[in-house]
Amino acid sequence: MxxxxxxxxxxxxxxxxxxxxxxxxxxxxxxxxxxxxxxxxxxxxxxxxxxxxxxxxxxxxxxxxxxxxxxxxxxxxxxxxxxxxxxxxxxxxxxxxxxxxxxxxxxxxxxxxxxYGEYVVNGEGKNIFVAVTLGTGIGGGIIIDGKIFKGSNGVGAEIGHTPLVLGGVRCSCGQKGCWEAYASVTALINQTKIAIGEHPESLMNTLFKERKVVNGRTAFDAAKQGDKVALEVVNKYIEYIAGGLVGIVNIFQPDKVVIGGGISKEGAYLIDPIIDYVRKYDYNQFFEPVKIEPATLYNxxxxxxxxxxxxxxx
Ligand SMILES: [Zn+2]
Structure with a gap:
Protein backbone atom coordinates (compact mmCIF):
# COMPACT_ATOMS: atom_id res chain seq x y z
CA MET A 1 0.00 0.00 0.00
CA TYR A 116 1.66 10.73 -13.91
CA GLY A 117 -1.61 9.47 -12.39
CA GLU A 118 -3.30 9.74 -15.77
CA TYR A 119 -0.30 7.98 -17.32
CA VAL A 120 -0.46 5.11 -14.83
CA VAL A 121 -4.15 4.54 -15.55
CA ASN A 122 -4.54 5.70 -19.19
CA GLY A 123 -1.09 5.71 -20.72
CA GLU A 124 0.34 2.27 -20.11
CA GLY A 125 2.66 1.28 -22.94
CA LYS A 126 2.81 4.82 -24.29
CA ASN A 127 6.36 6.14 -24.74
CA ILE A 128 5.41 9.79 -24.91
CA PHE A 129 2.35 10.85 -22.97
CA VAL A 130 1.11 14.38 -22.34
CA ALA A 131 -1.56 15.42 -19.84
CA VAL A 132 -3.07 18.90 -19.97
CA THR A 133 -5.32 20.18 -17.19
CA LEU A 134 -7.50 23.19 -17.97
CA GLY A 135 -8.47 24.91 -14.74
CA THR A 136 -7.69 28.17 -12.97
CA GLY A 137 -4.49 27.96 -15.01
CA ILE A 138 -3.18 25.31 -17.37
CA GLY A 139 -1.32 22.49 -15.68
CA GLY A 140 0.53 19.89 -17.61
CA GLY A 141 2.89 17.01 -17.44
CA ILE A 142 4.96 15.14 -19.99
CA ILE A 143 5.91 11.51 -19.44
CA ILE A 144 8.72 10.18 -21.63
CA ASP A 145 9.66 6.49 -21.47
CA GLY A 146 7.95 6.19 -18.10
CA LYS A 147 9.78 9.15 -16.54
CA ILE A 148 8.37 12.57 -15.72
CA PHE A 149 10.07 15.14 -17.96
CA LYS A 150 11.18 18.13 -15.86
CA GLY A 151 13.73 19.95 -17.97
CA SER A 152 17.30 20.59 -16.84
CA ASN A 153 16.35 22.34 -13.61
CA GLY A 154 13.16 20.64 -12.42
CA VAL A 155 10.71 23.29 -13.57
CA GLY A 156 10.27 22.16 -17.17
CA ALA A 157 6.97 21.19 -18.77
CA GLU A 158 5.29 24.47 -17.79
CA ILE A 159 3.20 24.19 -20.93
CA GLY A 160 0.65 26.76 -19.74
CA HIS A 161 3.24 29.50 -20.10
CA THR A 162 4.29 28.84 -23.66
CA PRO A 163 3.51 31.99 -25.66
CA LEU A 164 0.42 31.84 -27.85
CA VAL A 165 0.02 35.54 -28.70
CA LEU A 166 3.09 37.78 -28.48
CA GLY A 167 2.27 40.82 -26.34
CA GLY A 168 -1.20 39.42 -25.70
CA VAL A 169 -3.39 39.14 -22.60
CA ARG A 170 -1.61 39.44 -19.24
CA CYS A 171 -0.93 36.06 -17.60
CA SER A 172 -0.84 35.08 -13.91
CA CYS A 173 2.93 34.57 -14.29
CA GLY A 174 3.47 38.24 -15.13
CA GLN A 175 4.16 37.73 -18.84
CA LYS A 176 1.78 38.49 -21.67
CA GLY A 177 0.15 36.17 -24.16
CA CYS A 178 0.75 32.78 -22.50
CA TRP A 179 -1.42 29.85 -23.59
CA GLU A 180 -2.92 29.85 -20.08
CA ALA A 181 -4.14 33.44 -20.53
CA TYR A 182 -6.29 32.24 -23.46
CA ALA A 183 -7.17 28.60 -22.85
CA SER A 184 -7.56 28.16 -19.07
CA VAL A 185 -11.07 28.14 -17.60
CA THR A 186 -10.26 31.52 -16.02
CA ALA A 187 -9.62 32.82 -19.54
CA LEU A 188 -12.87 31.30 -20.81
CA ILE A 189 -14.78 33.04 -18.00
CA ASN A 190 -13.17 36.38 -18.95
CA GLN A 191 -13.99 35.80 -22.63
CA THR A 192 -17.59 34.97 -21.65
CA LYS A 193 -17.91 38.14 -19.53
CA ILE A 194 -16.61 40.33 -22.35
CA ALA A 195 -19.08 38.75 -24.80
CA ILE A 196 -21.97 39.29 -22.35
CA GLY A 197 -20.95 42.96 -22.02
CA GLU A 198 -20.95 43.40 -25.79
CA HIS A 199 -24.08 41.31 -26.41
CA PRO A 200 -26.46 41.65 -23.46
CA GLU A 201 -29.17 39.96 -25.58
CA SER A 202 -27.18 36.69 -25.54
CA LEU A 203 -28.57 33.67 -23.71
CA MET A 204 -25.32 33.74 -21.72
CA ASN A 205 -26.61 36.89 -20.00
CA THR A 206 -29.88 35.11 -19.13
CA LEU A 207 -27.92 32.18 -17.67
CA PHE A 208 -25.73 34.61 -15.73
CA LYS A 209 -28.80 36.30 -14.22
CA GLU A 210 -30.42 32.94 -13.33
CA ARG A 211 -27.27 31.43 -11.83
CA LYS A 212 -25.79 34.65 -10.44
CA VAL A 213 -22.40 33.55 -11.68
CA VAL A 214 -20.44 33.28 -14.92
CA ASN A 215 -18.44 30.08 -14.96
CA GLY A 216 -16.84 27.65 -17.38
CA ARG A 217 -20.25 26.20 -18.28
CA THR A 218 -22.03 29.45 -19.17
CA ALA A 219 -20.84 29.71 -22.78
CA PHE A 220 -20.98 25.96 -23.40
CA ASP A 221 -24.56 25.66 -22.08
CA ALA A 222 -25.78 28.62 -24.15
CA ALA A 223 -23.94 27.42 -27.27
CA LYS A 224 -25.60 24.01 -27.02
CA GLN A 225 -28.96 25.80 -27.06
CA GLY A 226 -28.01 27.53 -30.30
CA ASP A 227 -26.99 30.96 -28.99
CA LYS A 228 -24.84 32.46 -31.74
CA VAL A 229 -22.68 34.69 -29.55
CA ALA A 230 -21.99 31.79 -27.17
CA LEU A 231 -21.10 29.57 -30.10
CA GLU A 232 -18.53 32.15 -31.20
CA VAL A 233 -17.05 32.24 -27.68
CA VAL A 234 -16.86 28.44 -27.51
CA ASN A 235 -15.41 28.06 -31.00
CA LYS A 236 -12.75 30.68 -30.33
CA TYR A 237 -11.92 29.09 -26.96
CA ILE A 238 -11.55 25.65 -28.56
CA GLU A 239 -9.27 27.23 -31.15
CA TYR A 240 -7.10 28.65 -28.36
CA ILE A 241 -6.82 25.22 -26.71
CA ALA A 242 -6.06 23.49 -30.00
CA GLY A 243 -3.63 26.20 -31.15
CA GLY A 244 -1.46 25.64 -28.07
CA LEU A 245 -1.74 21.88 -28.46
CA VAL A 246 -0.38 22.02 -32.00
CA GLY A 247 2.90 23.37 -30.60
CA ILE A 248 3.11 20.58 -28.01
CA VAL A 249 2.28 17.94 -30.62
CA ASN A 250 4.90 19.29 -33.02
CA ILE A 251 7.63 19.20 -30.38
CA PHE A 252 6.84 15.85 -28.79
CA GLN A 253 4.69 13.91 -31.29
CA PRO A 254 3.10 12.12 -28.31
CA ASP A 255 1.46 8.71 -28.45
CA LYS A 256 -1.40 10.17 -26.49
CA VAL A 257 -2.63 13.48 -25.06
CA VAL A 258 -5.30 13.60 -22.36
CA ILE A 259 -7.17 16.78 -21.50
CA GLY A 260 -8.40 17.09 -17.92
CA GLY A 261 -10.03 19.57 -15.58
CA GLY A 262 -13.74 20.15 -15.02
CA ILE A 263 -14.17 21.44 -18.58
CA SER A 264 -13.24 18.02 -20.02
CA LYS A 265 -16.65 16.82 -18.79
CA GLU A 266 -17.96 18.54 -21.95
CA GLY A 267 -16.63 15.37 -23.60
CA ALA A 268 -16.86 15.01 -27.38
CA TYR A 269 -18.37 18.50 -27.72
CA LEU A 270 -15.00 19.87 -26.59
CA ILE A 271 -12.58 17.16 -27.71
CA ASP A 272 -13.78 16.41 -31.27
CA PRO A 273 -13.19 19.92 -32.67
CA ILE A 274 -9.81 20.01 -30.89
CA ILE A 275 -8.84 16.77 -32.63
CA ASP A 276 -9.97 18.16 -36.01
CA TYR A 277 -8.01 21.37 -35.51
CA VAL A 278 -4.80 19.63 -34.40
CA ARG A 279 -5.04 17.17 -37.33
CA LYS A 280 -5.45 20.07 -39.71
CA TYR A 281 -2.57 22.19 -38.43
CA ASP A 282 0.06 19.91 -36.90
CA TYR A 283 3.21 19.00 -38.76
CA ASN A 284 2.43 15.30 -38.75
CA GLN A 285 0.43 14.85 -41.95
CA PHE A 286 1.99 11.52 -42.93
CA PHE A 287 1.96 9.37 -39.82
CA GLU A 288 -0.78 8.12 -37.52
CA PRO A 289 -2.58 11.16 -35.99
CA VAL A 290 -1.98 11.87 -32.31
CA LYS A 291 -4.62 10.43 -29.96
CA ILE A 292 -6.38 13.15 -27.95
CA GLU A 293 -8.86 12.05 -25.28
CA PRO A 294 -10.55 13.44 -22.17
CA ALA A 295 -8.73 12.58 -18.93
CA THR A 296 -10.67 10.17 -16.73
CA LEU A 297 -9.40 10.52 -13.17
CA TYR A 298 -10.43 14.10 -12.35
CA ASN A 299 -9.44 14.83 -8.76
ZN1 LIG B 1 2.21 32.78 -18.12
Whole structure:
Protein backbone atom coordinates (compact mmCIF):
# COMPACT_ATOMS: atom_id res chain seq x y z
CA MET A 1 0.00 0.00 0.00
CA UNK A 2 1.08 3.54 -0.77
CA UNK A 3 -0.15 6.91 0.45
CA UNK A 4 -0.79 9.52 -2.22
CA UNK A 5 -1.16 13.10 -1.02
CA UNK A 6 -2.41 15.99 -3.13
CA UNK A 7 -1.67 19.29 -1.42
CA UNK A 8 -3.79 21.96 -3.05
CA UNK A 9 -4.50 25.60 -2.29
CA UNK A 10 -8.01 24.67 -1.11
CA UNK A 11 -7.84 21.07 0.09
CA UNK A 12 -5.39 18.41 1.16
CA UNK A 13 -6.61 15.14 -0.40
CA UNK A 14 -5.07 11.85 0.69
CA UNK A 15 -5.67 8.32 -0.55
CA UNK A 16 -4.45 4.86 0.24
CA UNK A 17 -3.46 3.37 -3.10
CA UNK A 18 -2.82 -0.30 -3.88
CA UNK A 19 -0.24 -1.84 -6.25
CA UNK A 20 -2.67 -1.63 -9.17
CA UNK A 21 -3.49 2.06 -8.73
CA UNK A 22 -6.86 1.64 -7.00
CA UNK A 23 -7.71 4.09 -4.23
CA UNK A 24 -8.82 1.98 -1.22
CA UNK A 25 -9.69 4.78 1.20
CA UNK A 26 -9.57 8.53 0.69
CA UNK A 27 -10.40 11.67 2.61
CA UNK A 28 -9.65 15.37 2.52
CA UNK A 29 -9.35 18.34 4.82
CA UNK A 30 -9.28 22.09 4.06
CA UNK A 31 -5.77 23.46 3.56
CA UNK A 32 -6.60 26.82 5.13
CA UNK A 33 -3.54 28.25 3.43
CA UNK A 34 -3.25 31.34 5.61
CA UNK A 35 -2.00 29.14 8.47
CA UNK A 36 1.67 28.36 9.08
CA UNK A 37 3.36 25.57 7.14
CA UNK A 38 3.75 23.56 10.38
CA UNK A 39 0.03 23.71 11.11
CA UNK A 40 -0.84 22.60 7.58
CA UNK A 41 1.60 19.68 7.64
CA UNK A 42 0.41 18.60 11.12
CA UNK A 43 -3.11 18.35 9.67
CA UNK A 44 -1.77 16.46 6.67
CA UNK A 45 0.00 13.89 8.85
CA UNK A 46 -3.01 13.51 11.15
CA UNK A 47 -5.25 12.81 8.14
CA UNK A 48 -2.72 10.33 6.73
CA UNK A 49 -2.68 8.48 10.06
CA UNK A 50 -6.49 8.48 10.21
CA UNK A 51 -6.73 7.00 6.70
CA UNK A 52 -4.32 4.18 7.59
CA UNK A 53 -6.39 3.46 10.71
CA UNK A 54 -9.68 3.65 8.74
CA UNK A 55 -8.35 0.92 6.45
CA UNK A 56 -7.51 -1.27 9.47
CA UNK A 57 -3.85 -1.13 8.55
CA UNK A 58 -0.80 -0.19 10.54
CA UNK A 59 1.82 2.33 9.47
CA UNK A 60 4.25 -0.51 8.70
CA UNK A 61 1.93 -1.56 5.83
CA UNK A 62 2.77 1.70 4.01
CA UNK A 63 5.67 1.14 1.61
CA UNK A 64 6.07 4.73 0.45
CA UNK A 65 4.41 8.13 0.62
CA UNK A 66 4.12 10.46 -2.38
CA UNK A 67 3.23 14.13 -2.05
CA UNK A 68 2.25 16.37 -4.94
CA UNK A 69 2.35 20.08 -4.20
CA UNK A 70 2.18 23.28 -6.22
CA UNK A 71 5.47 25.00 -6.92
CA UNK A 72 9.01 23.65 -6.71
CA UNK A 73 10.25 20.73 -4.59
CA UNK A 74 13.70 19.35 -3.76
CA UNK A 75 13.77 15.58 -3.27
CA UNK A 76 17.49 15.58 -2.37
CA UNK A 77 17.00 17.93 0.56
CA UNK A 78 13.45 16.77 1.29
CA UNK A 79 12.04 20.27 1.13
CA UNK A 80 9.18 22.13 -0.46
CA UNK A 81 11.20 25.00 -1.98
CA UNK A 82 8.31 27.35 -2.61
CA UNK A 83 4.60 27.35 -3.36
CA UNK A 84 2.37 30.13 -4.55
CA UNK A 85 -0.88 29.67 -2.63
CA UNK A 86 0.40 28.00 0.52
CA UNK A 87 3.13 29.40 2.77
CA UNK A 88 6.06 27.01 2.16
CA UNK A 89 9.60 28.26 1.79
CA UNK A 90 12.39 25.64 1.98
CA UNK A 91 10.14 23.69 4.32
CA UNK A 92 11.72 20.41 5.58
CA UNK A 93 8.72 18.16 5.00
CA UNK A 94 10.69 14.86 5.08
CA UNK A 95 11.83 15.59 8.64
CA UNK A 96 8.24 16.18 9.73
CA UNK A 97 7.03 12.89 8.21
CA UNK A 98 9.96 10.90 9.63
CA UNK A 99 8.67 11.58 13.14
CA UNK A 100 5.41 9.77 12.27
CA UNK A 101 6.09 7.30 9.44
CA UNK A 102 8.98 4.93 8.69
CA UNK A 103 8.08 4.86 4.99
CA UNK A 104 10.18 6.98 2.61
CA UNK A 105 8.62 10.16 1.19
CA UNK A 106 8.77 11.37 -2.39
CA UNK A 107 7.91 14.91 -3.47
CA UNK A 108 6.54 15.90 -6.85
CA UNK A 109 5.08 19.00 -8.43
CA UNK A 110 1.28 18.66 -8.36
CA UNK A 111 0.76 19.02 -12.11
CA UNK A 112 3.42 16.39 -12.76
CA UNK A 113 1.84 14.10 -10.17
CA UNK A 114 -1.60 14.46 -11.77
CA UNK A 115 -0.13 13.79 -15.22
CA TYR A 116 1.66 10.73 -13.91
CA GLY A 117 -1.61 9.47 -12.39
CA GLU A 118 -3.30 9.74 -15.77
CA TYR A 119 -0.30 7.98 -17.32
CA VAL A 120 -0.46 5.11 -14.83
CA VAL A 121 -4.15 4.54 -15.55
CA ASN A 122 -4.54 5.70 -19.19
CA GLY A 123 -1.09 5.71 -20.72
CA GLU A 124 0.34 2.27 -20.11
CA GLY A 125 2.66 1.28 -22.94
CA LYS A 126 2.81 4.82 -24.29
CA ASN A 127 6.36 6.14 -24.74
CA ILE A 128 5.41 9.79 -24.91
CA PHE A 129 2.35 10.85 -22.97
CA VAL A 130 1.11 14.38 -22.34
CA ALA A 131 -1.56 15.42 -19.84
CA VAL A 132 -3.07 18.90 -19.97
CA THR A 133 -5.32 20.18 -17.19
CA LEU A 134 -7.50 23.19 -17.97
CA GLY A 135 -8.47 24.91 -14.74
CA THR A 136 -7.69 28.17 -12.97
CA GLY A 137 -4.49 27.96 -15.01
CA ILE A 138 -3.18 25.31 -17.37
CA GLY A 139 -1.32 22.49 -15.68
CA GLY A 140 0.53 19.89 -17.61
CA GLY A 141 2.89 17.01 -17.44
CA ILE A 142 4.96 15.14 -19.99
CA ILE A 143 5.91 11.51 -19.44
CA ILE A 144 8.72 10.18 -21.63
CA ASP A 145 9.66 6.49 -21.47
CA GLY A 146 7.95 6.19 -18.10
CA LYS A 147 9.78 9.15 -16.54
CA ILE A 148 8.37 12.57 -15.72
CA PHE A 149 10.07 15.14 -17.96
CA LYS A 150 11.18 18.13 -15.86
CA GLY A 151 13.73 19.95 -17.97
CA SER A 152 17.30 20.59 -16.84
CA ASN A 153 16.35 22.34 -13.61
CA GLY A 154 13.16 20.64 -12.42
CA VAL A 155 10.71 23.29 -13.57
CA GLY A 156 10.27 22.16 -17.17
CA ALA A 157 6.97 21.19 -18.77
CA GLU A 158 5.29 24.47 -17.79
CA ILE A 159 3.20 24.19 -20.93
CA GLY A 160 0.65 26.76 -19.74
CA HIS A 161 3.24 29.50 -20.10
CA THR A 162 4.29 28.84 -23.66
CA PRO A 163 3.51 31.99 -25.66
CA LEU A 164 0.42 31.84 -27.85
CA VAL A 165 0.02 35.54 -28.70
CA LEU A 166 3.09 37.78 -28.48
CA GLY A 167 2.27 40.82 -26.34
CA GLY A 168 -1.20 39.42 -25.70
CA VAL A 169 -3.39 39.14 -22.60
CA ARG A 170 -1.61 39.44 -19.24
CA CYS A 171 -0.93 36.06 -17.60
CA SER A 172 -0.84 35.08 -13.91
CA CYS A 173 2.93 34.57 -14.29
CA GLY A 174 3.47 38.24 -15.13
CA GLN A 175 4.16 37.73 -18.84
CA LYS A 176 1.78 38.49 -21.67
CA GLY A 177 0.15 36.17 -24.16
CA CYS A 178 0.75 32.78 -22.50
CA TRP A 179 -1.42 29.85 -23.59
CA GLU A 180 -2.92 29.85 -20.08
CA ALA A 181 -4.14 33.44 -20.53
CA TYR A 182 -6.29 32.24 -23.46
CA ALA A 183 -7.17 28.60 -22.85
CA SER A 184 -7.56 28.16 -19.07
CA VAL A 185 -11.07 28.14 -17.60
CA THR A 186 -10.26 31.52 -16.02
CA ALA A 187 -9.62 32.82 -19.54
CA LEU A 188 -12.87 31.30 -20.81
CA ILE A 189 -14.78 33.04 -18.00
CA ASN A 190 -13.17 36.38 -18.95
CA GLN A 191 -13.99 35.80 -22.63
CA THR A 192 -17.59 34.97 -21.65
CA LYS A 193 -17.91 38.14 -19.53
CA ILE A 194 -16.61 40.33 -22.35
CA ALA A 195 -19.08 38.75 -24.80
CA ILE A 196 -21.97 39.29 -22.35
CA GLY A 197 -20.95 42.96 -22.02
CA GLU A 198 -20.95 43.40 -25.79
CA HIS A 199 -24.08 41.31 -26.41
CA PRO A 200 -26.46 41.65 -23.46
CA GLU A 201 -29.17 39.96 -25.58
CA SER A 202 -27.18 36.69 -25.54
CA LEU A 203 -28.57 33.67 -23.71
CA MET A 204 -25.32 33.74 -21.72
CA ASN A 205 -26.61 36.89 -20.00
CA THR A 206 -29.88 35.11 -19.13
CA LEU A 207 -27.92 32.18 -17.67
CA PHE A 208 -25.73 34.61 -15.73
CA LYS A 209 -28.80 36.30 -14.22
CA GLU A 210 -30.42 32.94 -13.33
CA ARG A 211 -27.27 31.43 -11.83
CA LYS A 212 -25.79 34.65 -10.44
CA VAL A 213 -22.40 33.55 -11.68
CA VAL A 214 -20.44 33.28 -14.92
CA ASN A 215 -18.44 30.08 -14.96
CA GLY A 216 -16.84 27.65 -17.38
CA ARG A 217 -20.25 26.20 -18.28
CA THR A 218 -22.03 29.45 -19.17
CA ALA A 219 -20.84 29.71 -22.78
CA PHE A 220 -20.98 25.96 -23.40
CA ASP A 221 -24.56 25.66 -22.08
CA ALA A 222 -25.78 28.62 -24.15
CA ALA A 223 -23.94 27.42 -27.27
CA LYS A 224 -25.60 24.01 -27.02
CA GLN A 225 -28.96 25.80 -27.06
CA GLY A 226 -28.01 27.53 -30.30
CA ASP A 227 -26.99 30.96 -28.99
CA LYS A 228 -24.84 32.46 -31.74
CA VAL A 229 -22.68 34.69 -29.55
CA ALA A 230 -21.99 31.79 -27.17
CA LEU A 231 -21.10 29.57 -30.10
CA GLU A 232 -18.53 32.15 -31.20
CA VAL A 233 -17.05 32.24 -27.68
CA VAL A 234 -16.86 28.44 -27.51
CA ASN A 235 -15.41 28.06 -31.00
CA LYS A 236 -12.75 30.68 -30.33
CA TYR A 237 -11.92 29.09 -26.96
CA ILE A 238 -11.55 25.65 -28.56
CA GLU A 239 -9.27 27.23 -31.15
CA TYR A 240 -7.10 28.65 -28.36
CA ILE A 241 -6.82 25.22 -26.71
CA ALA A 242 -6.06 23.49 -30.00
CA GLY A 243 -3.63 26.20 -31.15
CA GLY A 244 -1.46 25.64 -28.07
CA LEU A 245 -1.74 21.88 -28.46
CA VAL A 246 -0.38 22.02 -32.00
CA GLY A 247 2.90 23.37 -30.60
CA ILE A 248 3.11 20.58 -28.01
CA VAL A 249 2.28 17.94 -30.62
CA ASN A 250 4.90 19.29 -33.02
CA ILE A 251 7.63 19.20 -30.38
CA PHE A 252 6.84 15.85 -28.79
CA GLN A 253 4.69 13.91 -31.29
CA PRO A 254 3.10 12.12 -28.31
CA ASP A 255 1.46 8.71 -28.45
CA LYS A 256 -1.40 10.17 -26.49
CA VAL A 257 -2.63 13.48 -25.06
CA VAL A 258 -5.30 13.60 -22.36
CA ILE A 259 -7.17 16.78 -21.50
CA GLY A 260 -8.40 17.09 -17.92
CA GLY A 261 -10.03 19.57 -15.58
CA GLY A 262 -13.74 20.15 -15.02
CA ILE A 263 -14.17 21.44 -18.58
CA SER A 264 -13.24 18.02 -20.02
CA LYS A 265 -16.65 16.82 -18.79
CA GLU A 266 -17.96 18.54 -21.95
CA GLY A 267 -16.63 15.37 -23.60
CA ALA A 268 -16.86 15.01 -27.38
CA TYR A 269 -18.37 18.50 -27.72
CA LEU A 270 -15.00 19.87 -26.59
CA ILE A 271 -12.58 17.16 -27.71
CA ASP A 272 -13.78 16.41 -31.27
CA PRO A 273 -13.19 19.92 -32.67
CA ILE A 274 -9.81 20.01 -30.89
CA ILE A 275 -8.84 16.77 -32.63
CA ASP A 276 -9.97 18.16 -36.01
CA TYR A 277 -8.01 21.37 -35.51
CA VAL A 278 -4.80 19.63 -34.40
CA ARG A 279 -5.04 17.17 -37.33
CA LYS A 280 -5.45 20.07 -39.71
CA TYR A 281 -2.57 22.19 -38.43
CA ASP A 282 0.06 19.91 -36.90
CA TYR A 283 3.21 19.00 -38.76
CA ASN A 284 2.43 15.30 -38.75
CA GLN A 285 0.43 14.85 -41.95
CA PHE A 286 1.99 11.52 -42.93
CA PHE A 287 1.96 9.37 -39.82
CA GLU A 288 -0.78 8.12 -37.52
CA PRO A 289 -2.58 11.16 -35.99
CA VAL A 290 -1.98 11.87 -32.31
CA LYS A 291 -4.62 10.43 -29.96
CA ILE A 292 -6.38 13.15 -27.95
CA GLU A 293 -8.86 12.05 -25.28
CA PRO A 294 -10.55 13.44 -22.17
CA ALA A 295 -8.73 12.58 -18.93
CA THR A 296 -10.67 10.17 -16.73
CA LEU A 297 -9.40 10.52 -13.17
CA TYR A 298 -10.43 14.10 -12.35
CA ASN A 299 -9.44 14.83 -8.76
CA UNK A 300 -8.02 11.37 -8.12
CA UNK A 301 -5.17 11.85 -10.61
CA UNK A 302 -3.04 13.75 -8.08
CA UNK A 303 -3.44 11.09 -5.38
CA UNK A 304 -2.72 8.13 -7.67
CA UNK A 305 0.13 9.93 -9.42
CA UNK A 306 1.82 10.96 -6.16
CA UNK A 307 1.51 7.42 -4.78
CA UNK A 308 2.90 5.83 -7.96
CA UNK A 309 5.69 8.38 -8.28
CA UNK A 310 6.76 7.31 -4.77
CA UNK A 311 6.34 3.63 -5.70
CA UNK A 312 8.35 3.86 -8.93
CA UNK A 313 10.91 6.61 -8.40
CA UNK A 314 12.13 6.09 -4.85
ZN1 LIG B 1 2.21 32.78 -18.12
Missing amino acids: YLGIDLGGTNIAIGLVDEKGNIIVQDSTPTLGTRTADEIIDDMIALAEKIVADANLSKSDIKAIGIGCPGAVDNQKGTIVFTENVPFSNFPIFDKFKKHFDAPVYLENDANAAA DAGIIGAAFAAKNFL
